[in-house]
Amino acid sequence: MPIFPGAPVRGALTLPGSKSITNRALVLAALAERPVTLRGALFSRDTRIMVAALRELGFRVETDEAALTITVHGCGGEIPAREATIDVGNAGTAARFLTALVCLRRGGVYHFDGDAAMRARPIAGLLDALTQQGAEASARQFPFTLRTAGLAGGRVRLDASASSQLISALLLVAPRAATPLRVELIGDTVSKPFVTMTERMVSDFPARFAPHTRAADKPNPQAATARTAEAEAASAGGADAAVLDYEIEGDATAASYFAALPVVTGGGQLSLGGLKLGPDALQGDTAFIALLAERGLIRHEGRSISRSAADAPPHGIDADFNAFSDTFLTLAAIAPLLKGPTRITGIAHTRHQETDRVAGMARELRKLGQHVIETEDALEIHPRPLVPDQVIETYHDHRFAMSFGVLGCHDLRGDGQPWLSIKDPSCCGKTFPEFFDVLDSLRQSAAQTAAVS
Known part of the structure; x- marks a missing residue:
C-alpha cells in the first residue's frame, strides 16, 4: 500500500483504547464476583483473541463494538470449563495471562497453541513458576x-527476564490464590512500567475482590539482582449483581505515531483525544512524548502536540528505551529525518516479540539507504539520503507498519506523491485496525487547510 505524503498536519483524533489495559481488565473482570463493563475498550485482533478464549473457558462475555463496551460476568475466581483448547495467535498478553488464569482451576486440562511466531516467543519462565x-x-x-x-x-x-508479561500474568491471578502468593524474581525484568500498570490495576479495579498489591525492590541475600513482588488476596464475599464500570485509557503507544507526525510533515498541531497523562496515567509509553518534547522535537501541552516550521531542526536522540520499548520503532523510523545520529539502547528483549524487532528495523532502514550499526541491545542510525520507491516488509508486526507509515507521510520529493509502500498494512488489526484510515483522514484535512490558507 503506497503512503501519500501530507502537508503540516492539523486536527484532532481519538485514540483507540489501550490493548495492554483492555486485556488486563478482561482477566480482572473474569475474576470478579459481579459483572464488570469495560468502557472505551479496544476491539482489535489481540482483544478479540482474549474475548474468544474467555468464552471458550465458559465465561459470559457481551460485546458492543459500536459503543466500545465489553461486559464480563465474572465467576469469583472459578474457571467454568474443566477442559478447553485455546488458540492465542500471536497475542503475547493473551498467551501469558490465560496460561496463569487457567491454573486457578483444580483438575483442569487446557490445550494451548499459537501461530508460528508465538511458538518462538518466551513462555518457559511462567510455566516453570506454575509448575x-x-x-x-x-x-x-x-x-x-x-x-x-x-x-x-x-x-x-520466576525468571521474567525475557518479558514483563510473565510477572504480570502471576500478579493478575494472585488475588485468587488460596493463600498469599509471593513472587520472587530470578534476576531482573524488562519494561517495568507494565508491571507497575498491572499492580495498579489489580489494586484499583472496581470489583470487591481487589487486594492491596505492591512491589518491593529488596535485595536477595543469594542474588543481588533479585527483586520481589507481592500480591495478597483480600476477597470479599456477598457482592451484589450491580454492574461495575471500568474506563480504558487511550493507547499511549499509538499516540507515539501521531506525536512524531509534526516532525515528519514539517510542523503542525494535533490533539490526541483519550490520552491520559500525568501521575494517574497507567501507561509508561507516555514517556515517548515527554522524550520528544524534552529534546526539542515537539512541543506538548496536555493532549496537544505541535511543532512550528520556525523551530530549530530536529536532532537525533540518544536514549534508553527499555522501559517503553514498544515506541522505539517510532523513533527509529523517523531517524532518517533527524540531524545527526540517533542511538536507541535497552531493546534486546524486543528480539523476542512479534518478530526480531531490532534486526527487522535495521534491515528496513538499510533498504532505505541508512547507515545502521546493530548490536544485541541497540541500534545506532546515521541519516543518509532516503532511497525512494521501497516496499517496507512488516514481518506481520503492526508496529513496523505504523512506524514506517508515519515516515511515508514525509513529502520526500516535494510533489505530494507516494515514495514509500507498506506490505501487509492489515497487520495493524492487532492493536489499531483503523490506523491508516485515521492517517489518511489527517492528511486530507491538512491538505484542505493548506488549500484554504
Whole structure:
C-alpha cells in the first residue's frame, strides 16, 4: 500500500483504547464476583483473541463494538470449563495471562497453541513458576497441554527476564490464590512500567475482590539482582449483581505515531483525544512524548502536540528505551529525518516479540539507504539520503507498519506523491485496525487547510 505524503498536519483524533489495559481488565473482570463493563475498550485482533478464549473457558462475555463496551460476568475466581483448547495467535498478553488464569482451576486440562511466531516467543519462565504450584506442562513452549492443580499460594520463583508479561500474568491471578502468593524474581525484568500498570490495576479495579498489591525492590541475600513482588488476596464475599464500570485509557503507544507526525510533515498541531497523562496515567509509553518534547522535537501541552516550521531542526536522540520499548520503532523510523545520529539502547528483549524487532528495523532502514550499526541491545542510525520507491516488509508486526507509515507521510520529493509502500498494512488489526484510515483522514484535512490558507 503506497503512503501519500501530507502537508503540516492539523486536527484532532481519538485514540483507540489501550490493548495492554483492555486485556488486563478482561482477566480482572473474569475474576470478579459481579459483572464488570469495560468502557472505551479496544476491539482489535489481540482483544478479540482474549474475548474468544474467555468464552471458550465458559465465561459470559457481551460485546458492543459500536459503543466500545465489553461486559464480563465474572465467576469469583472459578474457571467454568474443566477442559478447553485455546488458540492465542500471536497475542503475547493473551498467551501469558490465560496460561496463569487457567491454573486457578483444580483438575483442569487446557490445550494451548499459537501461530508460528508465538511458538518462538518466551513462555518457559511462567510455566516453570506454575509448575511450582502443581501444574504440569507438556512442553516449555507453544504448543503445550497444561494440567492444573489450583494456586496454593506461597513462594514462587520466576525468571521474567525475557518479558514483563510473565510477572504480570502471576500478579493478575494472585488475588485468587488460596493463600498469599509471593513472587520472587530470578534476576531482573524488562519494561517495568507494565508491571507497575498491572499492580495498579489489580489494586484499583472496581470489583470487591481487589487486594492491596505492591512491589518491593529488596535485595536477595543469594542474588543481588533479585527483586520481589507481592500480591495478597483480600476477597470479599456477598457482592451484589450491580454492574461495575471500568474506563480504558487511550493507547499511549499509538499516540507515539501521531506525536512524531509534526516532525515528519514539517510542523503542525494535533490533539490526541483519550490520552491520559500525568501521575494517574497507567501507561509508561507516555514517556515517548515527554522524550520528544524534552529534546526539542515537539512541543506538548496536555493532549496537544505541535511543532512550528520556525523551530530549530530536529536532532537525533540518544536514549534508553527499555522501559517503553514498544515506541522505539517510532523513533527509529523517523531517524532518517533527524540531524545527526540517533542511538536507541535497552531493546534486546524486543528480539523476542512479534518478530526480531531490532534486526527487522535495521534491515528496513538499510533498504532505505541508512547507515545502521546493530548490536544485541541497540541500534545506532546515521541519516543518509532516503532511497525512494521501497516496499517496507512488516514481518506481520503492526508496529513496523505504523512506524514506517508515519515516515511515508514525509513529502520526500516535494510533489505530494507516494515514495514509500507498506506490505501487509492489515497487520495493524492487532492493536489499531483503523490506523491508516485515521492517517489518511489527517492528511486530507491538512491538505484542505493548506488549500484554504
